[in-house]
Every structure is written in structure tokens, then in C-alpha cells.
Ligand code: NAP
Ligand code: ZN
């Protein structure tokens with residue numbers, strides 16, 4: 001076994017605390033990565049606090065991982081010692097079902113057993129443990145290559161925030177001639193603005209924070225709407241092809257449905273706590289324009305590599321604030337207050 005250090009959740013309410021644990025030995029298909037940086041995703045907080053489902057403790061969260069390969073198993077061909085690599089929300093999947101066969105491991109029909117945390121490690125039967133840790137062992141298939149021109153710390157949030165927006169933007173066709181709405185300028189939302197802009201769409205940002213208007217435009221939004229202002233919202237009634245909603249809290253979806261064109265889609269990626277879902281929207285807001293509400297979860301491994309290469313080619317990087325492992329609990333409090341521009345990244349050298 002390999003010794004690992006981490007900061008872990010011990011229950012749904014206490015601050016994260018130091019925890020020493022063991023990773024599995026490097027198997028024939030595995031890569032061992034010494035973690036340099038890990039982004040803080042709002043999902044880390046939802047999960048540690050048991051807001052989506054019950055979990056086992058101690059639990060190490062973190063699924064925006066960048067680091068250096070330090071060991072490889074004998075069958076590994078994709079990566080070598082010294083490579084700069086990334087790991088996102090998946091470290092495994094069944095690899096047999098239809099979705100896995102179509103490179104959609106994120107929709108594996110056996111469920112999310114292969115989650116980087118909150119999953120079950122096939123090799124040991126133990127809970128998987130995430131990236132707020134010194135080192136990780138991952139099957140090479142789930143390890144991504146980080147383009148050389150991307151700053152390693154800034155690349156980390158691409159592994160979740162980046163792919164979670166890239167995938168729906170591609171699926172629903174962000175491109176020149178399309179008007180795309182992004183709701184919420186947080187970690188996910190700011191990547192949505194940057195990526196949709198790079199794909200050539202007209203980007204309209206919807207925010208509750210008037211203080212983010214200037215940033216929104218700098219990041220690539222063609223227009224910014226204050227979503228709590230009915231008059232401002234009315235400027236886009238029936239004008240948007242699809243909207244990606246990244247908001248982490250429950251809220252009224254009706255005002256956004258009214259902005260869609262006929263056959264438009266409101267794509268939910270923000271995932272409020274299970275006990276406090278979004279209130280069900282009015283049926284007439286759907287049937288009068290044949291609009292749809294859809295969801296999207298991260299992306300498959302092939303598409304995640306495509307996203308990283310796209311970001312490398314267009315030099316797209318998240319806006320980050322570095323923090324230390326010791327300050328992680330303070331960072332979480334700031335994420336909960338939307339007081340971060342726009343993603344925290346933990347410098348794992350501080351662990
Ligand atoms: P974040 O950085 O906290 O951003 C969320 C943003 O939502 C905030 O910046 C704020 O934007 C807006 N917001 C927050 N509370 C609000 C409220 N009460 N009413 C209206 N707007 C509010 O979080 P994140 O890391 O981007 O994650 C966002 C959500 O996506 C979380 O629920 C997370 O778990 C989920 N997620 C889903 C996937 C997936 O695969 N589907 C992947 C990763 C994360 P403004 O200030 O601009 O209004
Ligand atoms: Zn995430």
C-alpha cells in the first residue's frame with residue numbers, strides 16, 4: 001500500500017481535518033500521480049455535507065486534480081513517469097455497457113461507482129478518496145494529458161468545471177449564429193462564458209450579482225442580465241437557443257424558460273441539495289413553445305481530453321485564487337457566499 005496524506009471530512013458538519021490513509025499499490029494498468037493542485041468544486045461541499053446522499057466518513061473530496069506521474073504499471077502505454085496529467089470526476093466505470101462503449105463513461109449504466117470520491121474502488125472494495133491528498137493511483141484510461149502551454153494550477157478546474165460546461169455546449173450546439181445563456185457566474189459559469197465565446201456563440205450571462213457585470217463581459221459575455229430584474233430579463237424573451245444553468249441553490253426556473261426560442265432547452269448542471277430541489281416550473285412554459293428541461297453530468301474521458309486540447313489550442317484557462325490546504329475550510333465558507341473569482345485551487349505542496 002502507498003501512504004497518502006489528506007484533509008478529509010469526518011461528518012456532515014465539522015471542518016475538514018488532516019487524515020493519513022493508504023492508496024492501493026500501483027496495478028499493471030495504473031498510474032500513480034503525486035498531486036500538485038486540486039480545484040475546489042461546489043460539489044465537494046454538497047457531498048461532504050451529505051446534501052446529495054449519505055456518505056461514508058472519513059471522506060476525501062476533490063476531483064479537479066493535476067499532478068506528475070511518479071510510477072506506472074507494466075501495461076501502461078498512455079502515460080510515463082514525469083508527465084503532467086489530470087484526473088477529473090471519474091477514476092473508473094464498468095467499460096462494458098452501451099454508454100461506456102460510446103465513450104460516455106459519465107453515463108455508465110452501472111451508476112457512478114467509478115467516482116473519484118464517493119465511489120467504490122473495484123480493486124479493493126473500499127470507498128474511493130479524492131484529490132485533497134498527496135497522491136492518487138488511477139487506471140491509465142481515466143488519466144488525462146494536460147497540454148504543455150496551460151499553467152498546471154489553472155488547468156486543474158478544467159477537469160470538472162471545464163468539462164461540465166464543454167459537454168452540454170457541444171451537445172446542444174454552441175456555434176456562430178446561436179445565442180447561449182449561462183446562468184450563474186461561479187466556477188462552472190465562468191468556464192461556460194469562456195468556452196461558449198470561444199465556440200463562436202453569442203453569450204448572454206445571467207447573474208444575481210450586479211458586481212459581476214464587468215467581469216462577465218471581460219470573460220467573454222456579449223451581454224449580462226441581472227436575473228432578479230424582470231425588465232432586464234424581458235429583453236431576451238423568446239431569443240435564446242439554449243441556456244445552461246449552473247446555480248447551486250434551488251430557484252424559480254420559469255423566468256428562464258420564457259427566454260427560450262421555440263424548441264429551446266434549459267440545461268441543468270447546477271445540482272441543489274436533494275431535500276431542496278428547484279420548484280417544479282409551470283407546464284405551460286414548456287408546452288406553448290415545445291421547450292425542454294434537460295440535465296448534463298460532466299463528460300466522458302474522450303470528450304474531457306478533447307476539451308483540454310481545445311483549451312490548449314485557444315489558451316483558455318480558469319480564473320483562480322490559490323489557497324493552502326490549511327485554509328480549505330475558510331475557502332469553503334467563501335464559496336458558499338459566492339465570494340470567489342472564480343475558482344479556488346489548493347496548492348498541494350502546503351499539505
Ligand atoms: P459556485 O462557484 O458556488 O457557483 C454557483 C453560482 O451560482 C454562484 O457564483 C452564483 O452566481 C449563483 N448562485 C449561488 N447561489 C444562488 C442563489 N441562491 N440564487 C441564485 N444564484 C445563486 O459553484 P460551482 O462549483 O460552479 O458549481 C455549481 C453547481 O454545479 C453546484 O451545485 C455543483 O455541485 C454543480 N456541479 C454539477 C456538475 C455536473 O456534472 N452537472 C459538475 C460540477 C458541479 P451569480 O453570483 O452570478 O448569481
Ligand atoms: Zn466538480
Ligand code: ZN
Pocket residue numbers: 093094095096097098099100105107108109110
Ligand atoms: Zn458502463
